[in-house]
Amino acid sequence: MDSKAVEAITGWQKAGLRTVHIVGRRGFIQAAFTNAELRELLTTDGLLPVVDPEELALCRNEASEAELKKSRMKQRSLDILQKMVANFSELESTSKRILRFHFLRSPLEVLSTQGALTGIRMSRNQLSGEPGKQQATPADASQNLEVSCGLLVRSVGFDILPMAGLPLSSNRVPHRNGCVESAGPGSAGLYVSGWLKRGPTGIIGSNIGDAKETAEKVWKDLSEQTTKEWSEEPLQAMLSSKGSPVVLFEETGRSSRRRSCGGGRLRGRPR
Numbered sequence: 700m701d702s703k704a705v706e707a708i709t710g711w712q713k714a715g716l717r718t719v720h721i722v723g724r725r726g727f728i729q730a731a732f733t734n735a736e737l738r739e740l741l742t743t744d745g746l747l748p749v750v751d752p753e754e755l756a757l758c759r760n761e762a763s764e765a766e767l768k769k770s771r772m773k774q775r776s777l778d779i780l781q782k783m784v785a786n787f788s789e790l791e792s793t794s795k796r797i798l799r800f801h802f803l804r805s806p807l808e809v810l811s812t813q814g815a816l817t818g819i820r821m822s823r824n825q826l827s828g829e830p831g832k833q834q835a836t837p838a839d840a841s842q843n844l845e846v847s848c849g850l851l852v853r854s855v856g857f858d859i860l861p862m863a864g865l866p867l868s869s870n871r872v873p874h875r876n877g878c879v880e881s882a883g884p885g886s887a888g889l890y891v892s893g894w895l896k897r898g899p900t901g902i903i904g905s906n907i908g909d910a911k912e913t914a915e916k917v918w919k920d921l922s923e924q925t926t927k928e929w930s931e932e933p934l935q936a937m938l939s940s941k942g943s944p945v946v947l948f949e950e951t952g953r954s955s956r957r958r959s960c961g962g963g964r965l966r967g968r969p970r
Contacts, residue, residue, distance in 0.1 A: 745795050890913050
């Protein structure tokens with residue numbers, strides 16, 4: 700993690716941070732977390748991950764059961780979540796920090812006093828639609844919930860900010876094996892990987908094959924074209940216009956040596 704983020708979290712802990720709420724509009728079967736991520740929460744020292752048993756049961760409507768039946772991964776995640784359900788009885792007595800999962804909830808209103816955040820009001824949702832296409836719709840207003848909080852982080856949806864010379868279609872960049880298509884004159888040699896390439900899906904492991912495909916395309920193009928057809932100037936201009944630092948290829952060796960440590964592995968945190 701970036702050092703500034705670590706410092707901020709440490710400050711919150713010293714100030715008395717006790718509970719973090721993670722809220723999802725739909726159920727656990729539709730959630731994008733991985734089983735590895737869930738298991739790690741159960742083994743983190745000083746942390747109590749909690750799921751409300753009634754809420755977990757509400758996630759399992761007929762259509763969701765059909766989705767669950769087809770996914771061995773989600774079936775395994777249910778076993779992990781059941782262990783978090785067992786922690787529910789410790790909510791009022793634990794001395795650990797609490798990570799509370801809420802499923803089938805949507806924000807309705809941010810609560811404040813004299814301009815300072817004090818909490819959030821959330822609706823109870825219900826799932827409707829066929830398996831694989833279920834949507835969250837508001838349920839009975841009597842089931843609304845208010846949660847006190849001092850910090851609210853929105854994490855709904857993904858957007859790619861437009862870039863000069865970079866085409867966008869359905870929130871991703873059109874490409875052929877990682878090589879950007881129709882990027883305009885003078886933009887030959889522009890490549891993408893990760894979510895820019897395939898949209899907001901997958902985890903770190905998903906990027907391995909993705910990056911390999913792009914790297915192979917770069918190498919193939921380099922071997923087939925002459926050096927006269929290539930220019931770094933359009934890419935450098937695009938990055939510079941966004942305030943991104945540009946590291947030239949001949950500079951990477953010096954940078955790596957400065958940051959290398961033990962067996963040549965690079966150290967340092969993302970900026």
